[in-house]
Amino acid sequence: MTATGERTTLTYLRPATASAGELSARFQPVFDRVAEGNVEREKNRVFPHEQVRWLKEAGLGRVRIPVEHGGFGASLEQTFALLADLGEADANVAHIWRNHLAFVEDRLNAAPSATNDRWIRRFLDGDFVGGGWTEANNGTFATLKTTVREDGGRWRVNGAKFYATGSLYADWLDVLGKGEGDTVLTALVRRDDPGVELIDDWTGFGQRTTASGTANYRDVPAEDGDVFPAGERFVYQGHFYQTAMLSVLAGITRAVVRDGIAALKARGRNYPQALSPVPATDAQLLQVIGGVSVHAFTARAALSASSRTLDLVAAAHAAGDEVARKQRVLEAEVATAQAQLAIIDAALQATTTVFDALGASGVSENLLLDRHWRNARTLASHNPRVYKARILGDWLVNETDPVPNLAALGRGGQGD
Known part of the structure; x- marks a missing residue:
């Protein structure tokens, strides 16, 4: 409690308030629309940009945000049940949402601040997060080649990632890289920055339209409020x-x-x-x-x-x-x-x-x-x-x- 008796909050997380029936009524009609072209998209490797947009407009990206902050107040159990319903409609479209929903969860776990308020606002406005942390050629935390370094008062991201799921549909890309010394940072960079190059070179026999290929970063800028220590990401x-x-x-x-x-x-x-x-x-x-x-x-x-x-x-x-x-x-x-x-x-x-x-x-x-x-x-x-x-x-x-x-x-x- 504060000196004035107001309750302080440690995070943006709140007890769930949504009902499964309300969530289904809102999203199932959109899932049904997504299902309609599933076979043709899979057969011809047609990327579901329109279908992802429908889901953004329906508010799937803010389903976990509490009602008091402008979202739908779903629990994690409800959120993953919805994702399974979407997976029944189109497994590729459902998998595209993995990185976005995870970063929303990360910000909900964070302490309230002006920076995090800005991220909540972005989610409410429909901004979508994609990207990937994994590097090709057996890269690990210990051998990360991607860097997130300060340069002239700004952060700069340089490197390459693979398994960049959802990247082609994103407004923001979530990138893991080495900071100074042994620090590991994650940076959120804008998808449309000229230093970002996305390549559809995924060769897997599944997930053909999830945009899980290569993402290259060359001197891509990131703002202070968009760079976070990897060790502070949410515990689950x-x-x-x-x-x-x-x-x-x-x-x-x-x-x-x-x-x-x-x-x-x-x-x-x-x-x-x-x-x-x-x-x-x-x-x-x-x-x-x-x-x-x-x-x-x-x-x-x-x-x-x-x-x-x-x-x-x-x-x-x-x-x-x-x-x-x-x-x-x-x-x-x-x-x-x-x-x-x-x-x-x-x-x-x-x-x-x-x-x-x-x-x-x-x-x-x-x-x-x-x-x-x-x-x-x-x-x-x-x-x-x-x-x-x-x-x-x-x-x-x-x-x-x-x-x-x-x-x-x-x-x-x-x-x-």
Whole structure:
């Protein structure tokens, strides 16, 4: 409390006030519009600039901002549920939002100030954040070549990044670089600065329209209020980035159920060994679709459970309770790893086994059902699930701290 009795606030975070029904009513019609051209965009590698603009105009970029600051007051659980709904409509469009939503969360976790008020205003005005931290050629925190240095009273950013997801749709790019000495900084630079060069050289077989290629920076200026020590970014940043990817994967599993049902209904003939001449009434094919729906249910339940733990971390941080925050970060680490294993397995199983309910027509390029597996496999490759079960077991049996010290490991980034 202040001397006058007014309550002080440590952050911009507030308890959620939005209802799931209100959020769905606002955003689902836009998601449905996004879904309409999904197959053609994927087939012809058409970048969804218009679709991202629709979502900006609907206010998706400010969904987490509290109502008192001009946003919709959604919880993290609600935000990631919306992202999964968008992932069902178009996995690429949903993944484009990952960097923006994470930087909004970072500013909400920050202490109120004139600088941060300006960032909240930018979000409300529809400014969109893209970019990436990762450098090609096995770059790590320890070997960062990108620099963020003061020069003549201004900050200058020089270097190159890869995996620059969302960059082509952005107003601002979030760049990680070395400061003086051993300091690591993040700088927000304007996308339209002449020193910024974005190259669509992403060669992955999934995420074809997420603009995940190269970003080059040559003497790009940054203002004082747009440069932050990397160590001061919000404490659950890695969990946030990971959960954003899991949201898209959960959405993909639901899209597989939707498209699998439609394709099975459209089948005109069945095999001689079938239980029914009509594929849509064949008990074995119905069993396949039923099993795929279980994978979608598993993914959705795991996403909901894990994202709730992040709401608890945010609440502890907003209250200034460091003891509770530390414990909740540990719980979030465990829950996020468990969700990663469950959701990735569900997505890869669903995107493969759905073809067992379909005939040769199921592999038609007109349906493009392979896009679900390609996008799921690509997202699942961002962060190595192969290590997660071991880490979980070591925590459960030996109480070995599962929370990684990325700086000490020489690694870092958005979800690593």
